[in-house]
Structure formats: C-alpha cells, structure tokens
Amino acid sequence: MPLSRRSTLTQFLIEERRRFPQASGDFNALILDVALACKAIARSVSFGALGDVLGAQGSTNVQGEVQQKLDVISNEMFMRANEWGGHLAGMASEEMEQPYPIPREFPRGKYLLVFDPLDGSSNIDVNVSVGSIFSILRAPADVVASGRDVTVEDFLQPGAQQVAAGYALYGPTTMLMLTVGSGVYGFTLDPNLGEFKLTHPLIRIPEDTHEFAINASNSRFWEAPVKRYVDECMAGRPGVRGKDFNMRWIASMVAEAHRILMRGGVFLYPRDTKDPSKAGRLRLLYEANPIAMLMEQAGGRASTGREPVLTVQPGSLHQRIGLVFGSRNEVERIERYHAEPLSWKDSNPLFAERSLFRDAA
Numbered sequence: 286m287p288l289s290r291r292s293t294l295t296q297f298l299i300e301e302r303r304r305f306p307q308a309s310g311d312f313n314a315l316i317l318d319v320a321l322a323c324k325a326i327a328r329s330v331s332f333g334a335l336g337d338v339l340g341a342q343g344s345t346n347v348q349g350e351v352q353q354k355l356d357v358i359s360n361e362m363f364m365r366a367n368e369w370g371g372h373l374a375g376m377a378s379e380e381m382e383q384p385y386p387i388p389r390e391f392p393r394g395k396y397l398l399v400f401d402p403l404d405g406s407s408n409i410d411v412n413v414s415v416g417s418i419f420s421i422l423r424a425p426a427d428v429v430a431s432g433r434d435v436t437v438e439d440f441l442q443p444g445a446q447q448v449a450a451g452y453a454l455y456g457p458t459t460m461l462m463l464t465v466g467s468g469v470y471g472f473t474l475d476p477n478l479g480e481f482k483l484t485h486p487l488i489r490i491p492e493d494t495h496e497f498a499i500n501a502s503n504s505r506f507w508e509a510p511v512k513r514y515v516d517e518c519m520a521g522r523p524g525v526r527g528k529d530f531n532m533r534w535i536a537s538m539v540a541e542a543h544r545i546l547m548r549g550g551v552f553l554y555p556r557d558t559k560d561p562s563k564a565g566r567l568r569l570l571y572e573a574n575p576i577a578m579l580m581e582q583a584g585g586r587a588s589t590g591r592e593p594v595l596t597v598q599p600g601s602l603h604q605r606i607g608l609v610f611g612s613r614n615e616v617e618r619i620e621r622y623h624a625e626p627l628s629w630k631d632s633n634p635l636f637a638e639r640s641l642f643r644d645a646a
C-alpha cells in the first residue's frame with residue numbers, strides 16, 4: 286500500500302527538532318520509546334480474553350487499589366521500553382510506590398518520566414476504552430551532574446515545568462496525543478505500518494460547551510460550588526444557564542479528556558467530603574498534570590477549582606487532587622463559583638444550615 290503524505294510521529298519529531306538546532310535528539314528518542322511502549326500495550330489490550338490478560342492480578346498498588354493484570358503488564362512495558370535508551374534519570378508510576386532510578390547497567394540521561402501505565406483499568410474487562418498517560422520533566426541539575434539515584438523530591442515539580450505530556454488511547458483506534466509545549470498534536474496508529482500518523486494537528490478546544498462529565502453518585506459529598514454548577518447545568522433551558530446540557534461518564538479519564546479535546550466539554554472529579562484523607566480521586570503527577578498541560582496547550586483550562594493545576598507544588602509522589610478541565614469558559618465559571626460562594630449562598634438558607642455544603646478550609 287502506498288505511503289500517504291501524512292507525516293509519521295518520527296517525521297513530526299524530526300521536523301520539530303529542526304527548529305532547535307542545538308537539541309541533542311535525546312528528547313525525540315525518548316518520545317519514540319514512549320510511543321513504542323504504547324504500541325505494545327495497545328497490542329496486549331487488543332487481544333482481550335484471547336491473550337490471558339484480563340482480570341485482577343491478585344495484588345494491590347500503593348493506593349490500595351486492586352491491580353489488574355494489564356496494569357502490571359503495561360507498567361512493565363513502560364519500564365522496559367524506556368530504561369535502556371540513556372535519556373532518563375528515573376521513572377515514577379502509579380503502580381510503583383517508589384521512584385525507579387535507571388539501573389547502573391544503562392546510561393542515565395537528563396529527563397524524568399512519570400506515567401499512569403493504564404488509566405481506566407476497571408474498564409478493561411468490559412471492553413471500554415482505556416489509555417496510558419505520561420509526563421516528562423527535567424531531572425534536577427545535580428542529578429544529571431552527579432549521576433546519583435533519583436529520589437521522590439526530584440519528581441515534586443509543578444506541572445508548569447513539564448517538558449512534554451501526552452496520552453495514548455486504546456479505543457476503536459489507537460491514538461497518541463502529544464504536546465511538547467507548542468500546541469497539541471494527535472496521531473492515529475496505522476495498523477498496516479505500525480506507525481503513528483499525524484491526523485489531528487494543532488487541536489483547539491471550543492471555549493463553550495453544553496456537555497459535562499462527573500460521577501453523580503458522589504453528589505452527596507460534593508462541595509457547594511460543584512453542587513451549584515451541576516444543579517445549574519441540570520436545570521437546562523429554563524434555568525440560569527438558559528440551555529440544555531448533556532452528561533457523560535466513561536470512568537476512563539483519558540477517554541473523557543479525548544472527547545473534550547475533540548469536541549469540547551468539561552470534566553470534574555472535584556475534591557469532595559467522601560474521604561477526608563483524600564484531596565480528590567485523581568493523582569496530580571501522572572493524571573492531572575499531563576492532562577492539564579494538554580488542555581492548556583489546546584486552549585482549554587485545567588483547575589483544582591481553586592487554582593490552576595499546573596501551579597500546584599506537589600507534596601508527595603502519589604498525591605491526589607481535585608480536578609476540573611475542559612472548555613475554558615466553563616472551567617472559569619467553576620473557578621468563579623469556588624472563589625465567591627458566599628454571595629449566592631447567603632440568599633439560600635439551605636447552605637447556611639447544612640454542614641455538608643460548608644466550604645472546607
């Protein structure tokens with residue numbers, strides 16, 4: 286079959302690099318290794334029940350969550366594809382309690398790779414889209430200079446310092462969405478060539494939307510600004526928003542992020558009162574930060590409700606955080622509701638009386 290004129294991921298990276306003649310090529314090689322891991326995971330996922338890859342592994346991860354076999358397999362694939370190339374000083378993953386310094390048998394490089402090897406893994410057994418999310422940071426200068434083992438502290442960098450971020454989505458087609466800080470580019474895996482081809486250059490998220498995604502079973506735990514926002518959406522055309530809204534919940538954040546990149550929308554997994562020991566459901570370093578960078582690079586916005594995700598100083602490797610992202614005007618509205626809840630609550634006796642809706646500190 287003839288080669289189309291669409292550029293491959295490799296060609297895209299080479300052309301991007303030409304804009305930075307001093308670049309070593311390490312970064313491009315790293316992205317290609319990440320892409321290789323994603324292709325391998327896509328292949329494993331696609332075999333489903335035929336591949337003996339479904340079901341639980343019989344273990345729990347550091348978050349106390351049941352690990353699926355494919356969580357563990359995907360983690361291995363990320364590690365093996367990325368440890369040997371000499372581009373990384375270390376990796377950290379949802380599935381590993383501690384950071385992984387690059388073993389001494391391999392050269393060490395100047396980047397850190399942080400990933401959620403399989404997001405939405407509770408959906409594997411029901412054949413619903415899952416994906417892998419990754420974030421690339423620079424290793425601190427003293428790590429590069431000394432070659433010492435990476436520690437947790439080396440990874441605790443605000444999302445604004447990410448060099449690149451992206452995800453692969455294993456859906457009806459396998460796609461790779463990538464930002465290196467100059468817009469978001471979408472690639473579709475060509476099953477004939479086994480190559481990612483550029484199909485979605487410079488994605489822009491519509492600023493307005495009438496689609497929102499939230500797990501409504503948590504509604505009794507929501508804080509007042511979130512409840513207000515969702516109530517107003519549900520009120521539809523006769524309500525204050527003056528338009529009807531549509532609701533979605535896939536329970537694979539990566540698939541929700543993809544829908545939002547493609548056609549707009551807003552996603553909320555906010556901080557709530559369900560478990561006071563957890564500041565949210567999703568993890569800052571390998572879920573919220575990379576998705577936030579993609580959103581912002583596509584003209585959308587990502588927030589904790591109170592501040593931009595990308596400005597949050599992480600306190601621990603597996604830290605959880607409230608996350609709201611998507612169409613800019615909608616996210617800004619939700620931030621506004623968090624910033625000025627009293628002005629409307631004062632006139633609503635419900636919120637004066639019920640402790641559930643009181644703002645947490």
Ligand code: AHG
Binds near residue numbers: 350379405536554
């Ligand atoms: P993971 O599979 O990596 O643990 O992440 C699952 C996340 C996210 O993808 C999704 O949005 C959320 O968990 C679903 O949570 P609920 O089960 O509470 O809806």
Ligand code: MN
Binds near residue numbers: 401403404405572
């Ligand atoms: Mn996840």
Ligand code: MN
Binds near residue numbers: 401
């Ligand atoms: Mn995961």
